[in-house]
Amino acid sequence: MAGLVVTGTPRAPIDLLDALAGYGVATVHEAQGRDGLLASPIAPVQSGTRVAGSAVTATVAPGDNTTIAVAVEQCQQGDLLVVTPTAPCDMGYFGDLLATSLKARGVRGLVIDAGVRDIADLQAMGFPVWSRHVCAEGTTKGNLGDVNVPISIAGQIVNPGDAVLADDDGVVVVPRTRLAEVLDAAREREEKEELSRARYLAGEIALDVNNMRPMIEAAGIRYVDYRTWKEGLGS
Template sequence: MSGLIVTNPPRADRAVADALGGFGVATVHEAQGRSGLLGSHINPVQRGVRISGNAVTATVAPGDNTMIGVAVEQCGEGDVLVVSPTAPCDMGYFGDLLATSLKARGVRGLIIEAGVRDVADLNEMGFPVWSKAVSAEGTVKGTLGDVNVPISIAGRIVSPGDVIVADDDGVVVVARLRAAEVLAASHAREEKEALARSRYEAGEIALDVNNMRPLLERAGARYVDYADWVKETDS
């Protein structure tokens, strides 16, 4: 039965959520064991934007955006609204009016496995959105879903209070109870990449920076001079 609205769920520490946003999706995804990445069909409707924050979750009925309006009330400063329809639907669930309401409450963005519209207005007002589709087709109201319960979206489970990081590369979710651990791992990964970058800048290549030569040898790779290769192929 739908219609459950959970209030005041626990959230990840705000400072941790903010710090995770500094690393970006790719680093966080790798740092937590290449996990948590939402499906590649969830894309930004803008470019050059990175956000992070605590998830407020909502499910919506196909073609009905009632529960987005309900979820707005449960959103606060630093949150990210995460919405999934209970059955696939690409209609335009969300536009500039709902964005104005969320922005006024300090919400940092929307992640939705459905359609949005008023894209030019969303970009002009600076409200970031990651969506499955863009569609001018509007929705109706009257059918209930749930708010602040675990939801399935783009191949992942997102629970209220989890940390969402989103940028041009997509969206990744970090479980609330692992947020501090993943933050530490992200720091370590960034430091490792900084060392690798300095080696690349000095002229080294990935085969040596990543110690790939033993891997190639074990896999059976062999180097053959072109002249010798021609002889081999002609024989």
């Protein structure tokens, strides 16, 4: 039965969330073993924004945004609201008024596997959103989902309190209990990439920077002079 609201859920520490926001979604996805990435249809409605927050989760009934209003009350500084409908729906569940309410509570953004609207207003007020759809059609009220329970969204399970990182590349979820570990791995990966970047700037190419030549040789690569290749085509 819907209508469950779990209160007092643990959250990721703010300092670790702020540290996570120092890395890109692609880096963190790789750092945690290519795991936690939401499916690519969940996309930003703005550009140039990166946020990390502690997940407040919510399910919503198809075409009804009542539970988003319920979830707002459970949100606090440093949170990121993550919403999924109990059945696919592209309607505009969320707009500038709900965003104003969330922003006043210190919420860092919204991830929703459904539609949003008032995009120009959201961009102007600087409230970041990642959604599957943009749709002007509004929802009704009166049907409940659940708040702060584990949810399945865009191919991933999100638990309340998990760290959620979102930028222009998409959205990645880091389990709260693994956050410190993933941060260390992301730091190591970025340091390694800085060394690689210096080699690229010096003129080296990926085949050598990434030691790919033995791999492509084992895969059977062949180099043939153009004249020999043309002659072979004609024979």
